[in-house]
Amino acid sequence: MPTLLEVKGLKAGYGPTHVLHGLDFRVDEGGVTALLGANGAGKTTTLRAICGMVRTEGAIDFLGQTLQGRATEDIVRRGIAHVPDGRGTFMELTVEENFRLGAYTRRDREIQADFDRLCGWFPRLKQRWRQQAGTLSGGEQQMLAIARALLLRPKLLLLDEPSFGLAPLIVQEIFGIMRRIRAEAGVGILLVEQNANLALELADLAYLLETGSIVMSGIAAEIRQDEAIRRSYLGY
């Protein structure tokens, strides 16, 4: 598979302090890369760095072109959708309006078709079509956030802890949908997750972050098999 996103020597931080100290990783087209690690390891910052939401050094190449120094809006318009921590839905707007905003940058005629397709994936959202997003449950909001991101028709989807704060059953449902995305939409995914087991099940490649550096990387399936790694790094 050709490389979609290639990151080399990525450093980033807030103010004078660096949170990331030179990361190298990649996401393949249509593939899933998982970023694992404990709280504060720098996973969220990594996603923000790709989206141009924090100051960065190093190379971030997307489809052979650099994203370095570009504004978030421009990066998004190149086909990178980000479901941030806290989900980034518009609480005050209706589900429908959130959908419309998801497709904001698109001018093609298939938007309505995409609405229908995603409503098929997320029947619960269809039921709440005219409700304010703020009134949805956490799981529904996470679904809305993912739907909103997919409406961009991205080539790369950045997901920041989609399972955070959700009941196990809902988490299962959401991961089911992500498998579907992978299978049907051909979108590359960069997944940040604390639930290593679930993430490794879905991912092709996995990187393990510790305090801003990658301490281990490899094929997800292999890492999953390797009990030593699991014990020492992933703690399960």
Added chain:
Amino acid sequence: MDGLAHQIVAGIATGGIYASVALAIVMIYQATHHVNFAQGEMATLSTFIAWSMIQAGMPYWVAFFGTIVVSFAIGVVVERILIRPVANAPVLTMVGVFIGLLLIIGNATGWIFGYTTKVFPSPFASDRPLFGGLVSAHELGSTLVTLAVLTLVWAFFRFTRLGLAMRAAAYNPRSARLVGIRVGWMLALGWGMAAAIGAVAGMMVAPVVFLDPTMMLGILLYAFAGALMGGIDNPAGAVLGGFSVGVLENLAGAYVVGTELKLTVALAIIIGVLVVRPSGLFGRVVLSRV
């Protein structure tokens, strides 16, 4: 009881003034989530620009639309130069900039155009008063203009892609960026539109209250009260609120507290609404579950 009916009709006529300014306030709130203290001064400046154009011999409607365009540009420029740099600063800084803007625009208007009261023409024939003289053709006409602007604004926010994007940018700029909205320009656009609506309000108000640099100070307060009453993010509510404040003010002034405390009535409405029902009487309550 005849007097009561007259007070109500006269209140609606005055309320039309508040409604148009309230609409401008709500507009800028929708687009930027700021309460612009300099709104009144900006509208007054716009009206003076229109006045100068008419003085220079332009036909009324040319000046009218010309002013809207110029005011829009002024709004955009103000946002770019003064608001953008402090976009992430504390609210205190923001309020400070608004106050500075109020001082600068207000005093500059007085300096350039002088403080003598000026006559501003009305596009509506004024020879046949309506409702037994309580409402002039101008007041009726300007109310229609306000309602037309309201409809346009509502349709813009409700149905257009740009309108939705502007609301999104105001509610949640970070998320708006993540769907590809150019948030900075949305804010500038919002300021431009608010300035343009303020200009319309000013041009509708000036034939009634006469044009001078302090024309808006009192009106602004009533308009704030109207906007809050209707729910600060609800254009239709703001217009309704503006009319209600006009009527309330007259009734309270004529029958309850006396005319010396009309402004205090506005103050009471502002505090009352904010404390008791911050979303306004007609505003939606925003629920959020985290």
Added chain:
Amino acid sequence: MSASKGLNPEAAIGPIAAPVATPAWQRGLYLLIGLCLAIAPLFLLESFHLFQLTMAVIMALAVLGLNIVCGYNGQISLGHGAFFAVGAYATAILMSHFDWSFWATLPVSAVVCGIIGYGIGFPALRLAGHYLALTTFSLAVAVPQILKHKSIEDWTGGVQGLFLVKPDPPAGLPLSPDQWMYVVTLIVAGVCFLLAWNLIRSRIGRALIATRDNPTAAEAMGMNIASLKTRAFAVSAMITGIAGSLSAVAIEFVAPDSFSIFVSITLFVGMVVGGVASILGSLFGGLFVLFVPNIAEAISKAAPGVIYGVILILFLFLLPGGFAGLIRSIGHRLRSRS
């Protein structure tokens, strides 16, 4: 920032660092220098300049009041002119109707303003940011109208206002009324500044700042935010009210027109230019608001207000810490060089 992933440490610290304890001898030295600086004009300035300086100190005191609630506690008020007016009227009414001495009116004025401030603090609790600014702005616009209302006209003198007389210098002191007024102002303002200084450096002061910078954390630490905020409003109103009292006797006249919205705006500008959340800054603010209109008038006779607004915005953009911030950073630079 997402609340779900813990607090941002930067936001918790805030722009102004917690006060550092200064050695006692140093504090004593500063106090002595300050005292000399304060008293010197008494002998150096002729009476007009002394009067101006008196007014500047009074404005500084009013700005200090605003700074407590606005700078230190983060509740924006554009309506402190209202407290200034209430203080001035309390003193004027007691002195002109009841022949009280000026000193006796001070506690009354402070208590009245404190109660009103406390009262306003309650709705303020439910209003944040722009809304509080808007509400207090409305209050300031409505003040002159309330002052001249006919139901209190017998006391306030209505639109004609009230006249009063400066306190006489005590017999035996070789001071002119202007000089004595300056001394009175110095004493009252000095006491208020010292009290404010101690308040800010106390546990309550730290709580005020914490409430401003991170209410969630402050609440988690067991602070009663509502009570802190309303009390901050009360103290702030008290101080500004006392400044109003002083101004009433210094001008020897109060009238509704003396308390237009521009008094409130002036205090706000003074706070920003002097230095938000700075005791010393309040002093600069007072000097600024008194003397800058004269400078602005010299630059542009027609539109000093424009100059005023430009200065305000320039400060917000270039020197957000005001004069006090400027001096602090110069001090830091000097110290780090040595």
Added chain:
Amino acid sequence: MTTSRRILLAGSAALLAAPRLVRAEESPGVTATELRIGTTYALSGPASAYSLIPKCVTAMVKRLNEEGGIAGRKINFLVYDDAYSPPRTLEQTRRLVEQDKVAFLFNNLGTPTNSAIHRYVNQRKVPHLFLATGADKWAEPKQYPWTIGWQPSYRTEAQIYAKHILEQKPEAKIGLLYQNDDFGKDYVNGVKDVLGPRFDAMVKTASHEATDATVDSQLVSLQAAGCDALVCGIIPRFASQAIRRVFDLNWKPMMFMSNVSVSGSVVIEPAGKEKAIGLITSDYRKDQSDPSWADDPGMKEWRDFMARYIPDGELGDNNYTYAYGVGLTLFQVLRQCGNDFSRGNVMKQATSLQPMALPTLLPGIMVSTSPDNYRPIRHMQLQRWDGRGWVRFGKVIEGAEV
């Protein structure tokens, strides 16, 4: 030159008195070559519409200096901004008196502002001449001998209206619309003076604030109360509104308008010339927009002055005619002073003006003062708007006699 001749004639009696020769240096603000006079005005802010007055006086001073000044001295007229804020007035006045050491103050603007310095100037014994305010309180020679007004007070004006109503419609129900400040309240006081105990039964009052958008509600109330006479103590902006609305309401009261708000071009035309027919006011000035003064020598003198010294001035603004009148009154005082510009003598001359006509005042209206008469202009004449201009009727009325 006509000016000076007119004034010379008017003040000849005073000039005959031999000038007392006092060494000029002993008086503050006076040197061998200069006489320093100060004033405070709102040069910025809402009230700065009046700043045309000191602008006009400054131009008159320039003309006077070009013609050789007074007693060999050039006049230096200092104008400071008080933004219509009383505390600022005190500060600026103290600056004028203590720092600039002016000989005296002239024509300070505003009632609250002058109130703030009233006692100060009297304690300091600084002449406080011909104030730009129509309040009634500046004529108290016993308590405040150093302060003197100029124009007829609003209170006097209101007395004249009330008296006229009693003559024409003794059973009238009077509506009184006034701005809720010192200016408007004087109209209430004036009407009260005349009606006395009958005030409550005859009068329905309605006040408005300067910040109000309209006075519609007040007019509706007054009409509903059955008023058939209406006295308005309001400023131009509201005057135009009121004239228009009263007409629209088809309410036909006997309507009186404060002479602050009767300019043909500023008030009447915006409201509609035909809508104002029947409106009554009383004035002491000539309305420059009235065509009947087109060939009047006094107004021509004023127009020539404007053309030469303030070519960009708006001729329709009656602040200029006011300023011209009050400025000439000042010059007369200075001429009467001879060579003695001490504060005592300035005040003495200011309070002993022989009756004198001024070019911008109506015929028959004289400026005169005496040590127990601190009201330089006491006369006014009623006039009625006929659709084209003001038509004077009745005789010149002396307010103090009402």
